[in-house]
Amino acid sequence: MSIPHGNRIVIHDGVVNDFNADAVIDFSDVTFIRQGRTLLGPVTWQVELDERWVIIGPNGAGKTTLMRLAAAEEYPSGGVAHLMSERVGKTDMRDLRTMIGVSSSAVAARIPQDEKVEDLVVSAAYAILGRWREEYDQRDFDQAMEILERVGALHLTDRTWGTLSEGERKRVLIARALMTNPELLLLDEPGAGLDLGGREDLVGYLGELALDPDAPAIVMITHHVEEIPYGFTHALLLDEGSIVAQGLIDDVLTSENLSKTFHQPIELSRIDGRFFARRIVRTHSRRA
Template structure:
C-alpha cells in the first residue's frame, strides 16, 4: 500500500475511471506517486488516458474507484478549488485574452482567472510577475500582446503564469505542441533551469516525443489503454523494449548528452 503522507506531492492507489454513459474504461487500477523535486514524463498513444490522469492530479475530476491524494489532501474530502489555487497547470489550449500583455497574462495566475482582477494585484504581485517573466527568459515580452507572441514565447509566458501561486506541482499538457525547433529548444532549456532553480518543484509533462524531454527529466510513466505499462526512473522506463510494448510497434531508443531519441522501424 502506498504511503499517502505529504512527502508525496501526489499519490494514486487503485485508481479507475469509467465513462458513465458508455461504461468505457479510461483508467484501470493505476498506482502512482510523485515526490517533491521529481520530473515525470507521461507518455502513451492517443487515447491511452494521459489527459485523464493529468486531470486527476490537477484536481479537475474525481476517480470512479481508488484514491487520489494531492498535496496531502484526498479528492472527495477537500474543496478542490483550494487545491487548484496552489497547482500550476499549463496547456496550449488555455483561453487567454489575445490582446492582454504578457505581464497581464502572468498576473492572472495570481487569481486563477482568465480576465485580470486589477484590484487584487498589489505592487508585490505585479513585481513577482515581472520576476517570473525574467526567470523564464522573456522579460522583454512584458508589454507585448500575448496574441502576437510566438508559440515558444507563449509557452514560456504560460509557465510563468502557472508559477504565480508558487506551486509544489507543475502540470504541463503537451507544452511543445506546434513549436518549431528553436522554440522547442528554448522551452527545454527553460524547464531545465526551473529544475535547478526550484529544487522542490515537481513536474509532470505529457508529450508524444522523447526529443522534447529536458535533461532534467528524472522519471517516466508509460500508459497503454488506461493501464500503467511501466513507471520509475527514466533510464529504466524509456527503453526500446518497453516503448515497443507500449506503442505496439518496434521502437529504438537512444540517449546521448542527457537527451532522448526514439525511432520506429517497420513492423515485421
C-alpha cells in the same frame, strides 16, 4: 490500531486514511470512467516533491485524463487520490488548485486575445479570489516580472496574448503556472507547435527548472522523447488507460517498453543525455 511503517500514516476519524505524506500526488487504484467506458486505470502512482516525471503514450492513451485528475479538475470514479496530502473528494478542489500550476492547450484556449501578458501572469495569484481585473499588489507585479525574466519572456510584458507566437505563448503559460509558487507543475505537451529552435529553448529552460531544488514537482506530458529535458528523473508509460511501466527514467525509457507502449518496434538511443527514438525499419537482404 496498528500504524504502518515508513512514510505511510493513518488518520482515524472513523476512516483509515493511508497515504504517502511525502507525495504531492498519491493515487491508489484510481479509475476514471465515462459513459460506461474506463478511460483510465486502475492507476497507482506517487510523485514526490523533488521528482520530475514525463508521461508518454499513444494518442487517446489517457495522458490528459491523468493530468486532469492530478490538476484537481476531475474527481476519480474509483480508488483513492491524495493531492498534497489532501484527500480528493474530502477537500475543496479550489484550494487544491492554488497549489498546482497548469500549462495546457485547454488553459491557453480560455485566454482572451486582448489579454496583456503582464496581467495574464500577475492575475494567476488572484484567480482563486476572482479578482481577475482588479488592482494588484506591487509585490505581485514584481514577482510576475521576475518569473517572466526566468522563462525568457520579460520582453513580452506589454504584448497581448493574440500577438504572441506559439513559442512565446508556451513561455508565458509556464510563467503564469509558476506565479502561485505551486507545489506541483503540470505541463501538457509544452513543446507542441514549437519549431526546432523554440523546442530547444524550452528543453533548456525546463532542464534548468528540473535541476532547481526550489522548483515544484514537475509532471510533463510529451509525444516526443527528444523533448525530455536533462534533470527529469521518472517516466510513466501509458497505453489504453493502463500503465505499461513507471519508475526511474533510466529503467522505464527503454526500446522494449516503448515498443510495447506504441505497438511497434521502436529503437531508443541516448546522445549526451538526450533521448531519441525511431521505428526500426527491417531491411530484407535479396538473393542474387
